[in-house]
Amino acid sequence: MNDKINVLLIITVISLFISLLFAFFLVTVKTKYKISNYLFAAFLIITAIDISGPLFELVSDGPSNLGMLRNNLAFLQIPAFYLYVLSVCYSDFKLKLKHLIHLLPFVMANMILMPRFYLVDAASKINFILNRQNMIELQFSHILFHLQTVVYLFAVFMLLRKAKKLYLENNAGTNINSYNWLFQFTSVLSVLYLIVLFKNIFKFSDHPYISEWIKIVILVLELFIICWYLYKALNHPDLFRNIDSKLKLVSDMVLEEKNNEPSSVSEKEYNASLAKLKQYMVEEKPFLNPSLTIQDVAVAIEIPVRDLSLLINHKLEQHFYDFVNTYRIEYAMDILKDVTKSKVTILEILYEVGFNSKSSFNTAFKKYTGDTPTSYRKQL
Structure with a gap:
């Protein structure tokens, strides 16, 4: 068990360091694609917070509002990625008030936890977590998370399909590779979220320990995905050249x-x-x-x-x-x-x-x- 914890902590620390370092680089580097950089940096930061669970558990005294909020930040991960892809595909993309709708699942997940978690004492919080397999709020949150993930990933694939077609119809540059690579990146993310689904299924089953082992696999995969993106971005800084969203097929x-x-x-x-x-x-x-x-x-x-x-x-x-x-x-x-x-x-x-x-x-x-x-x- 100690070996498993040590492996988990080592992978977590490495993933956190690379994610936050890359996010810092994206925010500070001078480029005309600032919105895309900021959105991917937000995706990386949210991912870093999400994978920081093993470290957070070391310093926390038990269930807390901050800990639950940290867990629910996962609801912002896939929307941030969707907005990033949108900004990469379209040169005239701008963040607008209408994009606040992407916060809705995150707000809903936290609102339903108000009565029996956020607004109760420490003892009630502990009881809530001990009986999490029977808590309708957590079951609802997990269903909502996976439903949201499927919808957003489908939206990303459809977005890339349309953007690639628009590019082919209006451009003769060789940057079509960027859409192919984003498609690959999204496909790998889809596999990752599928593994997360299995992890959560075991979390609410009679074999919760399997969920902990799958968590290590997820951390390794996340580390690989981040390093893969970092390698691609540094070797091909001009990879992404977007198109005008006003163009019609x-x-x-x-x-x-x-x-x-x-x-x-x-x-x-x-x-x-x-x-x-x-x-x-x-x-x-x-x-x-x-x-x-x-x-x-x-x-x-x-x-x-x-x-x-x-x-x-x-x-x-x-x-x-x-x-x-x-x-x-x-x-x-x-x-x-x-x-x-x-x-x-x-x-x-x-x-x-x-x-x-x-x-x-x-x-x-x-x-x-x-x-x-x-x-x-x-x-x-």
Whole structure:
């Protein structure tokens, strides 16, 4: 038992140190993405408080209002993460009064504990905790917590799905990897919360000691997740580049046209716009800009963004992201075929044609040609 307590304390101290250090770094570092940093710092601080249970129990004399409040802070963890993802996805995100609604589960969990815990004496608090398996308030809190977690995680996945689609329809940068990585991060968090669910089930069962062992697994996983995020953030400081929340999905624009009035743009006008677009892409080579957006192209060829988006994403049935990458890959293929440039490395080529990530270049190249850049060059 002592060995288990020692392991728990060691992991807790390490997790707390890394979480709080990372949170301090996020709050103090100079960046234009302050809101995102503050929200993730809040997520880390809440997580640190949540995992501080073993240390808190060492210094506390028994059940207390502060201890219960510390437990219930877990209700703020997933909402903080949701708001963080929202701020990462949308460049115009701002915290507003309406976001206070995310405090509702936390307030509810504390309100129901008022009569039989917060407002009673120490002896009654001890009795409440000793009989926690039969306390309807705690059972309600656990059900509410897990229900909240499922709803928020579902909302995060839906948010990332929409944001990724908007990015593909409006941007040709290689930062699509940020959405893929956030999806992975959310998936790992989902697994963590699933383990927390099992822990709480055993907590109210006839085998509460299993819950304590699962707690160690959760602490190790939380430490791994925090270190993973820290590694990713430090190695890729420019990973996240968000989009405007006012942008609409092409599918929504098409639906609006069907519901309102027939499109005023004829097939002839679409063909003329397409010819103008292709001429611009070939002659001006805007795809060499790694941060090219559909707005940039629309301004250059004097076509409304909405019409250009419908032309590429709907008429051509191709995301703007893939449309631009097609020109990049064709340009890269021309360089690879040029015998006078046989000394130019693959890395130099990918930067020259508008990519800024080797993985993105290899993925796009293989998608278009069926080969990797290296194997394609060898076949020439």
